[in-house]
Amino acid sequence: xxxxxxxxxxxxxxxxxxxxxxxxxxxxxxxxxxxxxxxxxxxxxxxxxxxxxxxxxxxxxxxxxxxxxxxxxxxxxxxxxxxxxxxxxxxxxxxxxxxxxxxxxxxxxxxxxxxxxxxxxxxxxxxxxxxxxxxxxxxxxxxxxxxxxxxxxxxxxxxxxxxxxxxxxxxxxxxxxxxxxxxxxxxxxxxxxxxxxxxxxxxxxxxxxxxxxxxxxxxxxxxxxxxxxxxxxxxxxxxxxxxxxxxxxxxxxxxxxxxxxxxxxxxxxxxxxxxxxxxxxxxxxxxxxxxxxxxxxxxxxxxxxxxxxxxxxxxxxxxxxxxxxxxxxxxxxxxxxxxxxxxxxxxxxxxxxxxxxxxxxxxxxxxxxxxxxxxxxxxxxxxxxxxxxxxxxxxxxxxxxxxxxxxxxxxxxxxxxxx
Numbered sequence: 001x002x003x004x005x006x007x008x009x010x011x012x013x014x015x016x017x018x019x020x021x022x023x024x025x026x027x028x029x030x031x032x033x034x035x036x037x038x039x040x041x042x043x044x045x046x047x048x049x050x051x052x053x054x055x056x057x058x059x060x061x062x063x064x065x066x067x068x069x070x071x072x073x074x075x076x077x078x079x080x081x082x083x084x085x086x087x088x089x090x091x092x093x094x095x096x097x098x099x100x101x102x103x104x105x106x107x108x109x110x111x112x113x114x115x116x117x118x119x120x121x122x123x124x125x126x127x128x129x130x131x132x133x134x135x136x137x138x139x140x141x142x143x144x145x146x147x148x149x150x151x152x153x154x155x156x157x158x159x160x161x162x163x164x165x166x167x168x169x170x171x172x173x174x175x176x177x178x179x180x181x182x183x184x185x186x187x188x189x190x191x192x193x194x195x196x197x198x199x200x201x202x203x204x205x206x207x208x209x210x211x212x213x214x215x216x217x218x219x220x221x222x223x224x225x226x227x228x229x230x231x232x233x234x235x236x237x238x239x240x241x242x243x244x245x246x247x248x249x250x251x252x253x254x255x256x257x258x259x260x261x262x263x264x265x266x267x268x269x270x271x272x273x274x275x276x277x278x279x280x281x282x283x284x285x286x287x288x289x290x291x292x293x294x295x296x297x298x299x300x301x302x303x304x305x306x307x308x309x310x311x312x313x314x315x316x317x318x319x320x321x322x323x324x325x326x327x328x329x330x331x332x333x334x335x336x337x338x339x340x341x342x343x344x345x346x347x348x349x350x351x352x353x354x355x356x357x358x359x360x361x362x363x364x365x366x367x368x369x370x371x372x373x374x375x376x377x378x379x380x381x382x383x384x385x386x387x388x389x390x391x392x393x394x395x396x397x398x399x400x401x402x403x404x405x406x407x408x409x410x411x412x413x414x415x416x417x418x419x
Contacts, residue, residue: 009195058093
């Protein structure tokens with residue numbers, strides 16, 4: 001008989017969704033609960049497949065969690081696995097190191113949480129001896145590789161290493177216990193169950209190295225299907241892996257080309273077609289959409305001016321389509337470029353050009369920057385990321401605001417009538 005386990009990581013229970021909550025509290029509640037629902041689906045998968053173990057390669061929590069609701073939730077899910085005789089092997093990641101709950105919860109004896117020293121635990125099932133090697137880090141920072149601390153492979157057994165690592169580095173992820181793939185393959189383990197990077201990647205070679213990605217995305221930067229890995233170790237010690245969908249809410253970017261549209265219902269119709277198409281292709285229960293309209297159209301100024309009306313109509317279309325949420329509406333419409341290229345002496349377009357020129361001056365930009373920085377300083381800590389998390393993010397925010405402001409003023413002057 002084969003030995004089977006589910007490998008997951010980066011669940012980030014109760015991850016805060018501050019910006020989403022400001023825009024749409026109902027959607028924020030859905031996405032905020034999605035990580036719990038995804039974890040339930042992971043436990044459901046373990047039970048349905050009758051696996052021998054669940055491996056959690058770090059960041060089960062998101063940070064300094066103190067919620068007793070989270071504690072009760074985890075206790076109930078671990079109890080389901082315990083009653084089914086399914087072992088749990090868990091290491092702490094950089095986010096777990098911040099969590100108070102992780103230090104207070106008491107789990108059944110079928111749950112092994114690896115500590116700050118390397119530990120090896122053997123499980124025998126299906127005629128195979130499988131040894132799980134794990135190591136947690138006590139603080140959120142691990143600037144050096146943890147690999148030298150892992151023991152050598154045990155001869156005659158199948159060796160599974162569990163590690164939270166940034167590997168050689170990945171955009172958007174902090175450096176954490178860095179190491180390279182060549183060293184992992186050379187270590188002698190049969191399977192490396194990794195965590196930390198939220199995108200799924202497979203690295204087969206001398207061993208099978210798997211970064212499963214996260215089981216549930218939290219924002220548009222974590223778009224696409226999210227999953228876990230079902231691992232089967234056959235009697236001949238060959239390893240087979242399967243990807244299993246777990247995401248409850250799937251983030252996707254949808255672009256709608258409104259080129260040539262003249263009437264408002266035509267633009268809404270194109271939105272409807274695009275949302276129906278994405279609903280067909282998304283396998284997760286909910287689709288959370290970043291909707292972007294682009295193209296050159298005589299209707300562009302009306303769309304910019306009445307953006308709030310357009311968003312409301314898009315939300316209605318999403319509701320009618322079923323289990324679709326429009327998380328944000330972006331406009332990149334181009335009629336102004338087409339009109340100025342004809343050399344027309346339109347005073348409103350000339351005003352728009354003047355405003356955009358003023359907006360690019362460093363003096364004006366400096367005034368706006370100072371205003372935004374003062375606003376940020378006056379806000380509570382949880383609301384200060386609206387203009388970016390660093391200097392580069394702030395500059396990008398300023399560019400968008402200044403360009404968008406000129407467009408909005410132009411649109412209100414240029415567009416006549418109502419949709």
